[in-house]
Amino acid sequence: MTNSIEEILNTDAMFVIGSNTTENHPVIGTMIKRAKKKGAKLIVADPRRIELANYADVFLQIKPGTNIALLNGIMNVIIERGLQDKAYIEERTENYEELERAVKDYTPEVVAEICGVAAEDIIKAALxxxxxxxxxxxYAMGVTQHTTGTHAVMxxxxxxxxCGNVGKESAGVNPLRGQNNVQGACDMGGLPADLPGYQKVFKPEVVEKFEKAWNVKLPTKIGLTIPEILDEADKGNIKFLYIMGENPMVSDPDINHVRKSLKSLDFLVVQDIFLTETAELADVVLPAASFAEKDGTFSNTERRVQRVRKAIKPVGDSKPDWQIIMELMNRLGYTKRYNHPSEIMEEISGVTPQYAGIRxxxxxxxxxxxxxxDENHPGTIYLHKASIARGRGLFMPIEYTISAETTDAEYPYIFTTGRILYHYHTRTMTGRVEGLNQISSESYVEINEITAMKLGIAHGEKIKLSSRRGEIITTARITDIIEEGVLFMPFHFAEGAANYLTNTQLDSIAKIPELKVAAVKIQKLGS
Structure with a gap:
């Protein structure tokens, strides 16, 4: 997030797009409700009538995959009405004329047809x-998990x-991270081209710095993303894989492809707190300690580095992740030893400029x-206050393009996925909680009542869903919060898993799969 969670309370307007905030980020969802109660305006854009739609001044129930068209349409109206911040644009940005040309044809009427919403509502949101x-x-993964996800963020x-909302308090561009330490993992170099602090592996001065700090020779080649790794494993080009705290046998698209790729490996190691669906395929499972069994830090969605304190001793033979990795690297010949995570934090602050003052x-x-x-610095509440980090904010004109997979006669329904309040990711932890399972224990698919009536499907009936990649049996949930011709399914459940159906087509820049749009067909199973 460029800004902070608390700043939401003092904003004038909030635009929530591609985020079911009250269910996926309930603390932030509560902040949005409180800001609304204080008088802030709220715009919500989502394929489902999520809870926040009930609080919205304008709700745009867009077709899955049409985010860019909507954003261009809103900018078209703002420019046509002269609401852009001309002084800010002149002083702090570049390439504005190209943006103006790019959005000129995205009139509210044109965009309304693409998105399936009213032109009047696009105008209202823009105002x-x-x-x-x-x-x-x-925004969240409803924006990013598309083949055009990077362009949507742009x-x-x-x-x-x-509108001059970058570098301003209670404003900004605020991606809501999907898991508790995604931000921290990225900060520490958990990306194919990055060392800690987003310092690039292909820059000689960066490599030299880390080689000196770690006294080891480092590779300079950019690595692969997770989908690329699985593709290469399927081809036989990757022989060994080490998976930590991730369950791709539920979370990744086209599970049949995931299983084939993992079984193609010569050796698979999984490090996790429970025996997940992925760990069941492993040659070796390393038992890791949970958050309550270790010391360390998490970095949350607002860039806040927070302490994690050990409440109980690790159960059984489990160990903290850092200790497992350290012992493994020692056995592989790198003899550096740490006695406590605080020593690791000292090292982080020495090589990561953003963390330099954090102890x-x-x-x-x-x-x-x-x-x-530095150690006297208070930290940064919001980014780009004095100036945009790159010097000037760069407008990136983007054209709307359709999703990689569209409906046809054989697969006539748009299928999209997401999360629900009661479960976390692949249910590695929440799936073991009796109370949560009493509320939500099995896979289901939301179907519009008109679609269900046409197909003769009753609420609670078992049906088969099929895509070009696989098929599942799940339970029909008839609802009016999803549009006709669109299906929504939570991806948490291993039985009847949504990701047997989802598409592996990637965003060409970020290499994120298009999990949010696939074409499917529905089959009644009868008695």
């Missing part, structure tokens, strides 16, 4: 955002820059938001 002094955009940036003793009472440049 709310454009007229607000402080407006924040909040479009969000375009809109924020257009365990400073985290005793409260977390610190990076960048924190």
């Amino acid at each position: 709310i955002y454009g007229e607000a002094d402080k407006a924040g955009i909040y 479009s969000i940036s375009n809109l924020a820059l257009l 365990y003793e400073r985290l005793e009472e409260e977390g610190i938001q990076w960048p924190c440049l």
Whole structure:
């Protein structure tokens, strides 16, 4: 997030797109409700009538995969009405003329046809955002998990820059991270091209810095993303895989492909707190300690580095992740040893500029938001205050393109996925909680009542869903919160898993699969 969670309370307008915030990020969802109660305006864009739609000043129930068209349409109206921040654009941005040309043809009427919403609502949303002094955009995987996900994020940036909402308190561009330490994993180099602090592996000065710090020779080749790794394993080009705290046999698209890829490996190691569906395929399982059994830090969605404190001793033979990795690297010949995670944090601060001033003793009472440049620095509440990090904010004109897979006569329904309040990711933990399973214990698919009536499907009936990649049996849940011709399914459940159906086509830039749009057919199973 460019901004902070608390800042939501003092915003003038909120634009939530591709995020079921109250279910997937309930703390932030509560902040949005509180801001609304204080008088802030709320725009919601989502293929489902999520809870926040009930609080919205305007709700745009868009077709899955049409985010960019909607964003371009909103910018079209803002420019046509003269609501753009001209002084900000002149002083702090570049390439504005190209953006203006790019969105010129995205009139509300054109965009309404693409997105399946009313032109009047697009105009209303544009006026709310454009007229607000402080407006924040909040988005999640409903924006990113498309073949055009990177371009959609660029479009969000375009809109924020257009109205001067980058580098301003209670505004900004705010991606809501999907899991508790995704931000921290990325910060520490858990990306194919990055070393800690987003320092690039292909830059000689960066490699030299880390080689000196670690006293070891480092590779300079960019690595592969998870989908690329699985593809290469399927081809026989990757022989060994080490998976930590991830369950691709439920979470990744085209599970049949995932299983084939993992079984093609010569050797698979899985490190996790329970025997997951993925761990069942492993040659070796390394039992890891849970969050309650270890010390360390998590970095949350607002860039806040927070202490994690051990409450109980690790159960059985399990060990903290850092200790497992250290012992493994020692046996492989790298003899560096750590006695406590605080020593690792010292090393992090020495090589990662954003973390330079973060020490365990400073985290005793409260977390610190990076960048924190030295031990006297208080941390950074919101980014780009003095100037845009790259110098000037760059407008990136983006054209709308359709999803990689569209409906046809054989597969006539749009299938999209997401999460629900009661379960976390692949249910590795929540699936073992009796109370949560009493509320939600099995796979289901939401079907519009008109679609269900046409097919003669009753609420609670078992049906078969098929895509070009696989098929599942699940339970029909008839509802009016999803549009006719669109199906929604939570991806948490291993039995009748949504990801047997989803598409592996990738965003060409970020290499994220198009999990949010697939074409499927429905089959009644009868008695």
